[in-house]
Amino acid sequence: MLAPVVAGVDGSAESLAAAEWAVREAERRGRTLRLVHAWERDPRPGREASAGAVHRHLARRVLRKAEDRVRGVSPGTRLEDEPVQGAAAEVLLHAAEQADLLVLGSRGLSGFTGFLVGSVALRVIAKAVRPVVLVRAGEEAADEHLSAADGSASTRTGYRDVVLGIDVADPCDEVIEFAFEEARLRGARLRAVYARQDGAPLDPKPHSSTADTARELLDDSLRVWREKYPDVEIRVTVATGRAQSVLVRAASGAALLVVGHRLADRPVGPRTGPVTHAVVHHVDCPVAVVPHP
Template sequence: MLPPVVAGVDGSPESLAAAEWAAREAERRGCGLRLVHARDGFPRRGESSDAALRHLARRALRRAEERVVETCPEVRHDDEQVPGPATGALLTASDRADLLVLGSRGLSGFTGFLVGSVALGVIARATTPVVLVRADEQAGDSHVPAPDGSASTRTPYRDVVLGLDVREACDEVIEFAFEAARLRDARLRVVHAWQQPSAFGLGPGDVALVDDPYRAEEWQGFLSAVLRVWRDKYSEVPVLETVVREKPATALVRAASEASLLVVGHRLTDRPIGPRTGPVTHAAVHHVSCPVAVVPHK
């Protein structure tokens, strides 16, 4: 049996949107859905306090279940209450999941997310892909508009966008993006952003390299070479390769403005200063309006 898609729920609008998105993803993948509530409390406070926490957890799970049944009635689903703290509980739940989905509150008047410490902590340490979904995400947002400009779930999916650094291309990230595009019957747009190195950072004999190896044509060739095997494996997925001379974070935010999903990688490290997200991933989860999949890799 395939591992389930897991959604973290707490009763908030953003977690309900995450549960709905997770149900649709489970339907696409042909797997089950598990709704998880992290009961972040201390039973030692007394039986009445613990009972109150269980009641709140049950209510949050019930609201999420109602949303799932309304959206995807055919999806198999179950629920689970797990003891907190929330970050650790969700990380444990993700170990048994194919994908973990969390909600993130949209910033009113801005394009982006308000990402809490729990979501950031999970993203930084999870060994399973994590998807962030904003509170106002609707099913029609992942599809191109209808001819009259209205939202529709009957039109084709928007592009899946993959942010890829060809110097550190990782199979896990690339495969996740191709599979996401295949499941949606969507085009995959792969974006590599490069910047001209400063002459001040080069040695005396390297000045001529500024304009040669970093040309867009060179990067385009590298990108095509990295993707060749994946194009062959996923021959049914149309691919658009995009190479731009720009800051990677800026390029991805722009490319994802009309996407159904943005896929970025996150390198797992054992640094003593604790888990961190890189600048590109940080920018993506804070400033992109579509769902963002953060795929861990070594």
């Protein structure tokens, strides 16, 4: 059985936008959509039974609201729901382990809301073993598509670009493959972006500029994937500047930004890197964070 696309929902506008994005992604992938809502046990003695009944009722109401929203977008999608008692981060991480990908809502510049409090969402991104996509409130199906000829929003036009942030010094197959697959599913162009800081050593070839060498390294990193995905149009960009700033600019007007996150045990606990942290807070399109060794 194929792993589902999972969306965490809490009744907020951003989680409902995430559920809508998730159902469109589930359709593209031919997967079931699973909606997950978490609530924590009441810690007060003697309140467990009554509080539990209330929480279960509220959980069902949140899930019904999300189901109605999803059914309105895609009546024929295979749909499951799962109310779960437990700490939000642990519930979401467990759901991610069994998912094709996990989709969560985000307020973008304002951080996260509901059970997706900043520290919880960042912990999920930092520790999830499957890709996590963050979707801002207000995201609609037309936002993934190019504008119509008259400038109006449309879902009948082609998809906007998928943007891949890549480090030519450490290209990661899991991240690159995810981006190519997302572009293929949409029939979209893939833009691979490498941010080069002035003075960064790249061992340039004789008589070659640093920029030319960076482009050659970027092309080398993508060569096998071009062959595997011959139908995906790809454009490569080497830009000078901090990766955070370059990717925020590159993602403007994109359908999706894809970045990688290295899974590593750190003595101070799970952390997202500075690039991931910046883009999940400042990019206005959906952001896919893909874990890799």
